[in-house]
Amino acid sequence: MSMVPIDPALVAQRVDQLRARVRAGAPDRQVRIVAVTKGFGPEAVVAASEAGLNLVGENYAQEVVAKAEVLHLDRPVEWHFLGRLQRNKVRSLAGLIDVWQSVDRRELVDEIARRSPGARVFIQANLSGESHKGGAALPEIADLVGHALSAGLMVEGLMGVGPDGPAEAARIGFRSLVALADQLGLPERSIGMTDDLEVALQEGSTMIRVGSGLFGPRPAR
Numbered sequence: 012m013s014m015v016p017i018d019p020a021l022v023a024q025r026v027d028q029l030r031a032r033v034r035a036g037a038p039d040r041q042v043r044i045v046a047v048t049k050g051f052g053p054e055a056v057v058a059a060s061e062a063g064l065n066l067v068g069e070n071y072a073q074e075v076v077a078k079a080e081v082l083h084l085d086r087p088v089e090w091h092f093l094g095r096l097q098r099n100k101v102r103s104l105a106g107l108i109d110v111w112q113s114v115d116r117r118e119l120v121d122e123i124a125r126r127s128p129g130a131r132v133f134i135q136a137n138l139s140g141e142s143h144k145g146g147a148a149l150p151e152i153a154d155l156v157g158h159a160l161s162a163g164l165m166v167e168g169l170m171g172v173g174p175d176g177p178a179e180a181a182r183i184g185f186r187s188l189v190a191l192a193d194q195l196g197l198p199e200r201s202i203g204m205t206d207d208l209e210v211a212l213q214e215g216s217t218m219i220r221v222g223s224g225l226f227g228p229r230p231a232r
């Protein structure tokens with residue numbers, strides 16, 4: 012975890028600005044914000060919580076464990092796991108993660124169902140063809156959703172990450188994800204990050220995941 016300082020007043024100000032962007036982009040509906048605290052210390056979680064955000068996103072198992080150990084929050088937050096997930100990390104995370112957003116293969120479904128029966132999950136779709144970003148190919152998603160449901164997991168929606176590059180390049184993938192979520196009857200569409208959230212909101216995002224837009228540039232890992 013980094014030593015990049017967090018200024019709680021600045022985070023609160025950015026939360027206000029972010030809420031304004033969300034209202035402008037989706038004036039007719041509620042969109043939830045996941046504060047992505049990866050790369051920052053536990054004080055980022057505290058600042059987000061104090062600014063009124065109660066969903067926190069993390070990408071690395073060791074960071075979740077380290078932060079959970081030291082954090083004593085007045086208000087509980089909901090922890091969302093967003094990163095590439097190795098099967099052997101599920102066990103250490105099972106008591107800590109509330110929502111698993113990066114479920115992209117059957118072995119993960121099976122392990123999460125084993126370690127955290129009935130857990131809330133999103134199935135991650137790969138929207139960019141970039142394998143390092145994880146996610147299942149769109150044609151595999153229906154099968155994975157069915158597998159997760161039959162394993163007893165609560166499948167709340169789909170998650171996707173847009174390609175690198177201009178925000179507009181994310182539109183077609185976001186649109187496909189939303190169409191598929193519609194088709195499968197899944198209410199949540201976790202799409203949109205700091206740089207492409209307007210496009211995601213236009214395409215039907217119900218949940219955006221924002222890191223640098225709240226906490227500033229992330230230190231290199």
Ligand SMILES: *Cc1c(COP(=O)(O)O)cnc(C)c1O
Nearest residue numbers: 047093204205220221222223224
């Ligand atoms: C890092 C990350 C985010 C946040 O990205 P920003 O560009 O900092 O807003 C959102 N979703 C996932 C899956 C991530 O890995």
